[in-house]
Amino acid sequence: MSTVTSRLSRQQEKQLCFLLNCSRLSLLFKASVHGYTADAFHRRCDRQGPTVTVAYNNSYFIFGAYTSKDYAQTGQNIADDKAFVFSFNEREMKKKPLRVVSTEAQRSFVDANTGPNFVSLLFLHNNTATVYSNPGTYNFDPVEMHGNDLQLTEFEVYRVEGAGSLMEKPWRNIHWDFEKKKGLMDMITGWKHGMSSVKKARILLVGPVGVGKSSFFNSINSVFKGYVSNQANTGCAGTSLTTQFRAYSIKTGGGKFLPLTLCDTMGLEEGLNAGLDIDDFASILKGHVQDKYQFNPSMPLQTESPAFCKEPELKDKIHTVVYVIDTCKVKLLSDKMMEKLAAFRRKTNQLGIPQLVLLTKVDEACSAVASDLRSVYQSHYIYKMVQEVSVNLGVSLSAVIPVKNYSEELELDPKTDILLLNAVIQMLRTTESYFDDLYQEDD
Ligand SMILES: Nc1nc2c(ncn2[C@@H]2O[C@H](COP(=O)(O)OP(=O)(O)OP(=O)(O)O)[C@@H](O)[C@H]2O)c(=O)[nH]1
Ligand SMILES: [Mg+2]
Numbered sequence: 001m002s003t004v005t006s007r008l009s010r011q012q013e014k015q016l017c018f019l020l021n022c023s024r025l026s027l028l029f030k031a032s033v034h035g036y037t038a039d040a041f042h043r044r045c046d047r048q049g050p051t052v053t054v055a056y057n058n059s060y061f062i063f064g065a066y067t068s069k070d071y072a073q074t075g076q077n078i079a080d081d082k083a084f085v086f087s088f089n090e091r092e093m094k095k096k097p098l099r100v101v102s103t104e105a106q107r108s109f110v111d112a113n114t115g116p117n118f119v120s121l122l123f124l125h126n127n128t129a130t131v132y133s134n135p136g137t138y139n140f141d142p143v144e145m146h147g148n149d150l151q152l153t154e155f156e157v158y159r160v161e162g163a164g165s166l167m168e169k170p171w172r173n174i175h176w177d178f179e180k181k182k183g184l185m186d187m188i189t190g191w192k193h194g195m196s197s198v199k200k201a202r203i204l205l206v207g208p209v210g211v212g213k214s215s216f217f218n219s220i221n222s223v224f225k226g227y228v229s230n231q232a233n234t235g236c237a238g239t240s241l242t243t244q245f246r247a248y249s250i251k252t253g254g255g256k257f258l259p260l261t262l263c264d265t266m267g268l269e270e271g272l273n274a275g276l277d278i279d280d281f282a283s284i285l286k287g288h289v290q291d292k293y294q295f296n297p298s299m300p301l302q303t304e305s306p307a308f309c310k311e312p313e314l315k316d317k318i319h320t321v322v323y324v325i326d327t328c329k330v331k332l333l334s335d336k337m338m339e340k341l342a343a344f345r346r347k348t349n350q351l352g353i354p355q356l357v358l359l360t361k362v363d364e365a366c367s368a369v370a371s372d373l374r375s376v377y378q379s380h381y382i383y384k385m386v387q388e389v390s391v392n393l394g395v396s397l398s399a400v401i402p403v404k405n406y407s408e409e410l411e412l413d414p415k416t417d418i419l420l421l422n423a424v425i426q427m428l429r430t431t432e433s434y435f436d437d438l439y440q441e442d443d
Helices: 010-020 038-045 142-146 180-189 213-225 278-285 327-332 335-350 367-371 380-393 414-442
Strands: 022-030 051-057 061-067 076-078 084-089 098-100 109-111 121-123 131-133 152-162 201-206 246-251 257-264 320-326 355-360 400-402
Touching: 010 022, 010 051, 010 084, 022 038, 022 327, 022 367, 022 380, 038 152, 061 121, 061 142, 084 142, 131 142, 180 257, 180 414, 201 213, 201 278, 201 414, 213 246, 213 257, 213 355, 213 414, 257 414, 278 335, 320 327, 320 335, 320 414, 327 355, 327 380, 335 355, 335 380, 355 380, 355 414, 380 400, 400 414
Parallel strands: 201 257, 201 320, 320 355, 355 400
Antiparallel strands: 022 152, 051 061, 051 152, 061 084, 076 109, 084 098, 121 131, 246 257
């Protein structure tokens, strides 16, 4: 996984997103890593759609230029009525940023084989860590723009993921027809498989701290209760809020139980002896861990402990593992976390248990999705994150399911419910494949 990280702080990124009216910035190019050359810039930034260049100097200026058009080295002047140059100072983040548009309607930037050339600001000038500045086409005061400090300490280019960046057609089809919700609920309630000794699919939620594992259980529970319920403790803390193993049953409106147990665990942490331990994970998979077992990260569950179930049956074993990942943090997963997830995946594979990935917080990840959840499969950004997770975790694209959990709402929302219910159906189908495999082994 790439270790190239953005130089922008969270607050600076927010400031820039506000200025650009976008939901996210996705780092394409970082000169200190990729090189202060026009060639390196074009290799990563050509034909990327809307982008913003961000330059940094020793005088605490963060300045650059936005264009909604592609870089393509055509040698032409490009007209872009959305383009502008901007500046703010790291030491005066409360001050309104400077934003200047071109005075020449037909020339917002020159699309040549140089560094980004916004006529009045030419970045990576002569393939060096400098900017050439010549106000005019963009009429700014150089002191306000960059403090007359033209030596760059860093230079980055981001793709701008905005509210407008939706695909024409969704890449996965979902029926958003609200009448369907009842059908989906019935499908889950009536789910059966050929394994008569097991009544319920036992599904394990596992993933880093704060990604929404407990919230997913709460959300499914809410859909079937008919109101937003917060049975499991959720929230944000430095370490995992969930410290017990929980195997949750879910009641339907009619008082029966769903053929499904959602198992919630402590979150994964990067450090040794922190978060869910791989030995505890293996014990859960094999059905040795009892409900409400209190995890102890410095010592995994011992076989002689009373909480250790010595002779688990098939119904106690995990039938599907669901890795829960926060969509907003896909790019921020550290190498250590990726290694941990890979080790968990290996363990799960050894036991022949099928796996899915749940991408949560799609509402936080993309503003278009936040304003209408039905665009979840049209968001370029979400699609990119699905692809990235699929490659990085080594699961197929079809095994990655984006969802939005209930987090602060007081009322149910049919669109949220439909996406959640579809995720459960996917989990049940995956569990079915586990039982199918067992049957084949019995033959
Ligand atoms: N906007 C939004 N917030 C979410 C979503 N899912 C979870 N959250 C919020 O994220 C925070 C963490 O959620 P939890 O469900 O406690 O996460 P967890 O994975 O169980 O965390 P640990 O038990 O600490 O490992 C809470 O404040 C939730 O309200 C989501 O889909 N969208
Ligand atoms: Mg939790």
